[in-house]
Amino acid sequence: MFNLKPAFLFLIAIAFCAPIQVLHAQKVQKTFRQDDVWSIFTRDKNVAKRDSISARPMERYKPYFAVTPFIGYNPAYGVLIGVGSSIGTFLGDPKTTPLSTAAVSVNFTAKNQKILNLRTIIFTNESRFVLRGDWRYLVFSQPTYGLGSGINHNASEGLILAEGGQTDSYSGETQPLNYDYIRLYETFYFRFKGKFYIGFGYCLDKFSNIFDHKLNLDTIPQQVTSHYRYSIEHGFNPEHQTMSGLSLELMFDSRDNSIRPTHGYFANFAIRPNFKFLGSSKNSYMLNSEFRAYLPLSKNRPDHLIGFWYLGQFTEQGAVPYLGLPAIGWDMYNRTGRGYIQGSIRGVNFIYGESEYRFPISRYTGILGGVVFVNATTASSDDGTRKLFHYIDPAAGVGLRVMFNRKTRSNLTVDCGIGANGGVGVYFNLNETF
Numbered sequence: 001m002f003n004l005k006p007a008f009l010f011l012i013a014i015a016f017c018a019p020i021q022v023l024h025a026q027k028v029q030k031t032f033r034q035d036d037v038w039s040i041f042t043r044d045k046n047v048a049k050r051d052s053i054s055a056r057p058m059e060r061y062k063p064y065f066a067v068t069p070f071i072g073y074n075p076a077y078g079v080l081i082g083v084g085s086s087i088g089t090f091l092g093d094p095k096t097t098p099l100s101t102a103a104v105s106v107n108f109t110a111k112n113q114k115i116l117n118l119r120t121i122i123f124t125n126e127s128r129f130v131l132r133g134d135w136r137y138l139v140f141s142q143p144t145y146g147l148g149s150g151i152n153h154n155a156s157e158g159l160i161l162a163e164g165g166q167t168d169s170y171s172g173e174t175q176p177l178n179y180d181y182i183r184l185y186e187t188f189y190f191r192f193k194g195k196f197y198i199g200f201g202y203c204l205d206k207f208s209n210i211f212d213h214k215l216n217l218d219t220i221p222q223q224v225t226s227h228y229r230y231s232i233e234h235g236f237n238p239e240h241q242t243m244s245g246l247s248l249e250l251m252f253d254s255r256d257n258s259i260r261p262t263h264g265y266f267a268n269f270a271i272r273p274n275f276k277f278l279g280s281s282k283n284s285y286m287l288n289s290e291f292r293a294y295l296p297l298s299k300n301r302p303d304h305l306i307g308f309w310y311l312g313q314f315t316e317q318g319a320v321p322y323l324g325l326p327a328i329g330w331d332m333y334n335r336t337g338r339g340y341i342q343g344s345i346r347g348v349n350f351i352y353g354e355s356e357y358r359f360p361i362s363r364y365t366g367i368l369g370g371v372v373f374v375n376a377t378t379a380s381s382d383d384g385t386r387k388l389f390h391y392i393d394p395a396a397g398v399g400l401r402v403m404f405n406r407k408t409r410s411n412l413t414v415d416c417g418i419g420a421n422g423g424v425g426v427y428f429n430l431n432e433t434f
Contacts, residue, residue, distance in 0.1 A: 034302075035365035036406040064088045066410035068430055082107030082115070084430045086259065088408035092125030099123075099408060101259055103333070103431065114139040119332060121258050130189040130197055130251070134332050138181040142343045143174035146226040147325070148381035149345055150391025152421055175225045178211040179323065189251055199249035203272055204279075207323045208240040227322045230382060234282075234319040241281050241321035245274035255294065260409035260432050262302035266292040274318070284318030292434055303360045303369050303401075309434045311336060311352040326350030328377055335433045337377060339395025339417030339425060347379025349388055356433065358401075369401035371415070373433075395419045404430070 066086040084105040091100050100122040107115040115138050122131040145151050152173065187201030215238075216223040231238040248271045255264035270288040274280040289312040298304040313326035327350070329335075329342030336352050337345065354375035361368040374396045380387050397417030404410045415427040 033365065034403070034406045035362075035367050036403040037367060060090045060092065060094060062089060064405060064408045066405040066408060066430065068404065068412055086405075086408065086410045086430055088259065088410070091123060092127075096126045097123055098127060098253075098255075099257060099259065101408070105430075111141065112139065113141060128191055130191075130199075130253075132185075132187045132189070132199075132201075134183060134185040136181065136183040140181055141176060141178045143176045143341065144225075144227060144322075144346065145174060145344050146381070147230070147347050147379070148386025148391065149347065149377055149379045149393045150386060151345075175227065176213045177227060177323075178209070178213070179207050180209045181323070182206040185247075187247060187249055189249070195252050195254045197249075197251040197253070199247070199251055199270075201247040201249065203243070203245055203247055203274075205243040205321070205324045207242070207321060210239050210241070210323070212238065230322045234382070236281055236319070236321055241323065242279055243274045243281070243284070243321060243324045244279035245272055245284075246278075247272045255292075257409050260411060261292075261294045261307075262305060263294050263296045265294070266290070274320075281321060282319050284320050285316045286320065287314045287316055288312070301360050301366075303358060303366055305358050307356045307358065307434060309352075309354040309356075311350075313350045315348045320348075322346075326379070328352070333429075333431075333434075335429070336375070337395065338373065338375065338397055338415050338427055338433070339419035340377075340393065340423065341425070345377050345379050345393055347386070348382050349380045350377070351379075351388060352377045354434070365403075366406075367403045369403070369411075371399040371401065371433075373397055373399070373415070373417075393420050399427075401432075 064087070067083065068085075069081070069083050082105060084103070087102045087104070088099045090097055100120075102118065102120045105115070105117045107113070116136065118133070118135040120131065120133040124130075182204065183206075184204040185201065187199045189197035189199035191197050210227075212225050212227055214223060214225045215228050228238050230236075231241070250269045252265065252267040255261040255266055268288070268290045272286040272288060274282075274284045274286070276283055289310075291308075291310045293308045294305055295307075296302065296305045311331060315325070325346050325348060327343045327346035328337035328340050329344075334342065336354070352375065354373060356371050356373040358369060358371050360366060361370050374394065376392050376394045378389050378392045380390075395417050397415055399413060399415035402412040404412050410431055413427075413429045413432065415429075415433070417425050417427065419425075
């Protein structure tokens with residue numbers, strides 16, 4: 001596997017140089033204009049034309065695109081190739097209506113992984129109604145380590161690619177699984193006062209063709225995995241499991257942009273009952289909560305801010321399939337837990353917190369930026385041996401940002417995170433982590 005240390009040292013150097021860049025940027029703030037990477041190719045020849053285009057107001061119904069390819073290699077999965085796209089448009093007056101966005105990604109690996117994702121957030125005119133969707137189809141493989149935080153994952157260096165695609169090295173402590181996965185979440189919100197919304201939705205998680213590599217019931221003693229033990233004890237078929245239910249949600253959203261917020265707040269509280277009559281393997285009842293805050297540090301540089309993110313997911317009644325339990329990296333955009341392998345922290349109840357300092361690097365154009373982040377996760381097991389806050393898994397790291405499309409604020413991101421178990425991950429994505 002390639003050596004990630006040079007990349008990590010490079011990002012650390014950026015973080016240490018950032019305060020100098022920020023101070024200098026504040027001195028020349030009167031000349032700052034937000035550009036993107038495409039401006040580099042047009043600045044010398046068409047400065048007047050580019051500036052006149054930049055000054056034009058955003059147009060209603062006009063689509064704005066940001067597309068980027070992804071490629072990687074790892075002995076565990078072989079070659080991974082893919083493409084991600086962020087599409088934005090205004091479905092109402094841009095002065096009173098937030099940007100509606102759709103993030104699409106398709107990834108394929110040499111080990112027959114197929115990862116297709118579509119996430120949408122749609123605002124009608126003046127934000128009267130909002131639609132949020134999270135659709136996925138995965139032919140996937142992923143290691144699991146049992147339930148609860150504080151488990152030694154025996155992790156190593158690896159690549160974590162966009163929108164759920166990843167590479168990592170299996171160790172002797174992991175329990176690898178193969179499975180097919182369909183996720184279909186769609187929620188309709190209507191505004192009832194100011195920035196507050198009430199939502200109703202449908203949620204489907206369907207896991208099939210589950211193959212447990214470490215499971216062997218023919219040996220003495222039997223080799224029983226965490227997934228198999230949990231499934232048998234809670235009455236699930238180890239080979240296929242389904243969660244199908246409704247959601248009742250309360251949402252508050254005052255962000256200026258859902259792709260790359262520079263100020264505002266976002267909060268969501270959801271009650272999700274799963275019912276057998278809708279196709280669930282078992283009845284269950286879950287609570288999900290989320291809060292994000294963006295606090296600007298400069299009136300003249302919107303890319304200079306501190307962000308906070310909280311995510312809590314709780315199983316209140318009944319039992320949820322093992323793969324459907326809350327886990328790191330399985331949020332809407334697969335962004336939680338930089339510093340850990342996706343799915344390596346999983347629990348019946350799950351709380352995640354993160355703080356990120358975002359700063360400008362480019363003095364005049366705003367094309368380059370950087371981040372420094374810290375996060376922490378706690379999760380509980382089903383047998384009571386690991387409870388919330390008994391163990392906490394922290395991580396920290398730095399990252400680089402490249403403005404890709406100044407109209408929608410889409411940017412390319414690369415982050416290097418280190419987890420408490422010594423694992424190092426480099427994460428490539430389109431748009432901010434949160």
